[in-house]
Amino acid sequence: MNPRPEPVSPSDAALVEAYRAGDQSAATLLVARHATPLGRFLVSSGVGPDEAEDLVQEALFRAFRRIDTWRAEASFRSWLFTIAGNLVKDEYRKRRGRMMVSIEDRDLADHNDPAATLDAKDAEERLAAGLTRLPRLQREVFLLRVNGGVEYEEIAATLGTTPGAARVHFHHAVKRLKELVR
């Protein structure tokens, strides 16, 4: 007897189509699928964990309000990340350049060694600060690649560049961050 096949979860594109056709439950599934990666992306972008939830909600709300503008050329997730990135930029502008980094609230590795904990905390602070100092395109490519695991082709489609350029931005970002973190 063959084992029962695993139920195939609908693709993002299928869920978006269903939502456009009036199926509200499709939105629930999309939120469940993307809220956590979106939170991760936002916190990596310099948003405090306490504010991340509000921004995740805002990004998803905005995405559903303009869902007709999503073309399946880029993945739904990277499109969401772009909306979230714009929100971060707006917040950054509102705060006149001060980022929302709140290192104290971050989850740090559980070290028994206080010195190691301090070192890790210090390194995280420098990395978070370094991310805010990267040019926007470099930062977005880096965060999409590292947090979203997004391929260069998709990043290129999302950010309006070429896969080759996205790769160069990623490599530059890593090099620059290493210098800033040292």
Next chain:
Amino acid sequence: MTCGDLLDRMPVVAAGRGSWSAEEAAHLAECVECREDWALIQQARTLGQAGERVDTGKIQSQVLARLAAARRADRIRRGGWVAGLAAAAAVALMLWRGNIPPTNATGPATTAPTVENFSIPVAELETLDGGQMQAVLENLEAPLSAGGTPDVPNFGDLDNEQLQSILGSMEG
């Protein structure tokens, strides 16, 4: 394999969606630059972990509630437009048909002036005594003066040419 190739693979391995091949693992063990890159990628992923604490259930309900409210607002806005257009169309139709209702709907209906009910206000006759009343009547019965009212020109003495000239000036 180059350091660049390995860097491209790092996010995939860091996310747990792949593992190092033997060649990659050997390169990583020997290359200081790549080990630094790898440490940075892992650290960047750790940085985002706090973002995983978001309450997905709460976000779901809040997003759906906001979307429902926005849809309601959209419907009301659209309804307002439709009502406004309908009212404008009704006004346009009435104007076109020349059938504008009185502006004061609660007041008495006004009637258009007609020959039958047209009247000129006159003095209160009830207050006049008999002699005065007689005088008024005689005055009314008396023929108009031969010359007519002073402000009306008497054209009787004008010849045809003069009359034609007056008519021409009246017509411009």
